Amino acid sequence: DARVTQTPRHKVTEMGQEVTMRCQPILGHNTVFWYRQTMMQGLELLAYFRNRAPLDDSGMPKDRFSAEMPDATLATLKIQPSEPRDSAVYFCASGWLAGGQETQYFGPGTRLLVL
């Protein structure tokens, strides 16, 4: 049963610290997404990769957030420096885009608390 995995599952840190979240997409998938979920905003798309290339990061605060895919099995989302308003659950999702159709499969999320 292939799944998207994310680490860490929980992270508590202090304001100003760097936070790195990792995602292992489902093997063979060619699209990767990062989302942020908060009570106020719901689910927001932060970044989108296809074949490891970043195609859309318009939803991501550029000054402190960065997303990369060093290889096909790893996607990272980094916050530096972190702020209390970054506290949220961060989800990674992966999918296979073919023929215009795509289904996204979500990981369990990283619950981030910035104090």
Added chain:
Amino acid sequence: AQSVTQPDIHITVSEGASLELRCNYSYGATPYLFWYVQSPGQGLQLLLKYFSGDTLVQGIKGFEAEFKRSQSSFNLRKPSVHWSDAAEYFCVARGVGGYNKLIFGAGTRLAVHP
């Protein structure tokens, strides 16, 4: 503008009762449609999806959804609810082709009484 509306923020049903969660979409053309479920502290799990073809779609956990083009709806149903179905349910749409963002409904939180 593209949007997905779930009119019911919160629904409570008794265990064993039938369930219908409503979803309406507003798109220029018929989008791809999905239902996801999120249990507390968990990620989103795909229940079912509609791309084309048969308008009655079967999913996991005994759920089904019916696409009605004339009503721009994609309602989720289950004939008999189990206590483990208590969760939040998201109706999601995606434009056809290429890169299209998922458009999420606000979610419906389902509570199940014993």
